[in-house]
Amino acid sequence: MSENVFDILSERGFIEQVSDEQGIRAAVEQPITCYVGFDPSAASFHVGHLVPIMALAHMQRHGHRPIALMGGGTGMIGDPSDKDEMRRLLTVEQIDANVAKLKKQMANLLDFSEGQALMANNADWLRPLNYLEFLRDIGRRFSVNRMLAAEGYRRRYDSVGGLNFLEFNYMLLQAYDFLHAFREYGCTLQAGGNDQWGNILAGVDLVRRVEGKQVHALTYPLLTTSSGAKMGKTAAGAIWLDPELLAPYEYYQYWINTEDADVERFLAMFTFLPMEQVRELGRLTGADIRQAKEVLALETTKILHGEKAARKARDTSRKLFGAGVVTETVPTTEFEAPELQAGISAPELFQRVGLSRSRSEARRLIQQGGAYVNDEPVRSVDDFITAEHLIDGSILLRAGKKRYHRVVVA
Helix, strand or coil, X not given: XXXXXXXXXXXXXXXXXXXXXXXHHHHXXXXXXXXXXXXXXXXXXXXXXXXXXXXXXXXXXXXXXXXEXXXXXXXXXXXXXXXXXXXXXXXXXXXXXXHHHHHHHHHCCCCCHHHCCEEEECHHHHCCCCHHHHHHHCHHHCCHHHHHHCHHHHHHHHXXXXXXXXXXXXXXXHHXXXXXXXXXXXEEEEEEEHHHHHHHHHHHHHHHHHHCCCCEEEEXXXXXXXXXXXXXXXXXXXXXXXXXXXXHHHHHHHHHCCCHHHHHHHHHHHCCCCHHHHHHHHCCCHHHHHHHHHHHHHHHHHHHHCHHHHHHHHHHHHHHHCCCCCCCCCCXXXXXXXXXXXXXXXXXXXXXXXXXXXXXXXXXXXXXXXXXXXXXXXXXCCCEECHHHCECCEEEEEECCCEEEEEEEC
8 A cells, every 4th residue: 555545535525524644644554444324215325325434335345354334233223423303214114125235236346255345234233232232341331421412412402493303323233333343353443424523433432431432523515516516415305325226428517517617526426436537537628528527527437337338328318418419328208109299388398308396396497498309499488299290209308508318109
């Protein structure tokens, strides 16, 4: 390990807070085991999860062993530290189904062969816990005063709904995860989003109190775009990593539509390109920045979906925004022939294929001149789209400048 991975993570923008910078720098001079916990509240990761996943990948590439810890146990409670109200509780069956799908996704992002990375599920040790023994062994080591001093807990405590006792246990369970990971896997570093700072420090303290050993904490920034939007969220919905929920082409388009001010930062965080190349691309301005965005979109799509799918998405994007050629990789919806022959109102059609979240939003899009059928603007909210609009067996819909959808006859 010629380069210290702490310096690499810092240069690429991954580090927000650390428990002991000098201690972590010294620790990662040798191979260590580190972990990040993932909440199974959905059946797919989204773009916001890429920050910790890419950081783990950098750790692995520099000789360290990452643990992807699925929260099958903690997910039964839900972390209150970043929420203003209690999370919707999922059933055990829903949690386990989500964990199974997340594990498959994670296997595409880290190398788990020959023990180079580990996949764990805290349900394995949290669900069988004896509550009274847990209180005696672990609960007695926590100060309620210190727990309430954590920003997320304090905010919930002061809110109208307050902090319930179920959620109050979350910090103890996450801290116990670190203790278990230390004992079972020799894990000495826990990382997570900056909203997890209090929970992670509680784990550091618990390991020190129980085992008399020093372990470390590191948090990543909670990313927003330069316009203030939360990473992974768009007007059309979440940017899922599961190709069944979001096609590789649409994933590619998310990245190529990156705001100019974010391109260099996102190249550093979401690709493995050398920083010299990142900085060179970041210096591009004006029309040339499209080149940097194309590199960003290609590299991010390649990491998730593979090179073949990434290049296919790039070629499709070039054709769509160049010669106007439509290919099969554009998101497509099939309609029955009788329905198209009868005609579908333009607002309804745009809403049904997902180019608008509602018909009222679709009507506004049309009124503002942002809805197109076969590259012709929709003139009125009263227009109907029929089989007469079919060209070579399909109808091309567009919302705004860059969001396409194709309609075909079933």
